[in-house]
Amino acid sequence: MSAMALADESNVGGQLQGYCFDAARRGDVAILDTFIESGYALDTQDSKGYTALILAAYNGQSEAVEHLLKAGANACVQDKRGNTALMGAIFKGELKIAHRLMATACNPDQRNGAGQTAAMYAGLFKRVELLNDLSRKGADLNAEDALGNSAARLANGEIRMPVAR
Structure with a gap:
């Protein structure tokens, strides 16, 4: 019975992560705020090392980026290739988001x-x-x-x- 409970718990965690990451990609601040208010670990990474902040920055979701940063998301987290939210924003030409991420305490190098x-x-x-x-x-x-x-x-x-x- 406990193995089934663990499997169900893991599946729920994966589903929650999926909802959070989809909200970050779409810029759905209301859903992100629900995750923030519930104490969800904002620096959770998927199999590629992406976080909600990396996905929001890469997808041009400036309001979502702001909410995540104000809630304590770490802008310095790197994905599996070592890229940061700032690198993704620059790559995609998201200048407003890049400027906001540059205002964090991350090492510019x-x-x-x-x-x-x-x-x-x-x-x-x-x-x-x-x-x-x-x-x-x-x-x-x-x-x-x-x-x-x-x-x-x-x-x-x-x-x-x-x-x-």
């Missing part, structure tokens, strides 16, 4: 699994205003990833690619 920083994303996608703001926050625009790319080089259109063998 936080790196993903490929050694890339948020500034490198900003440089690659020509998000000059964000690149300048990251620099003012202390980001190292000359830091290099595993291929030798830096935010400064990427902003100038210099992209180093893996060498084919």
Whole structure:
């Protein structure tokens, strides 16, 4: 009997996570507020390492991002590839959300699994205003990833690619 109860509890947890993450993707603040008020662990990660905040930022849901941050969601959490909500927002061109995430206490030189920083994303996608703001926050625009790319080089259109063998 206890094995069945554990299986049911695990299934309910998975369903709750699904509802929370769907609300974050859609920007359904009313549902997110219900999760927040009930004490749901906001930094829960799925199999890819995504959190509700990462999903809200990536999907352009600025109001949801604000609610999650005010409720204590950690903007520095990285997914399985090491990407943060800020990196996702920059990638998708969500400038308002990126600026909000830059106001958190995260290290501006936080790196993903490929050694890339948020500034490198900003440089690659020509998000000059964000690149300048990251620099003012202390980001190292000359830091290099595993291929030798830096935010400064990427902003100038210099992209180093893996060498084919």
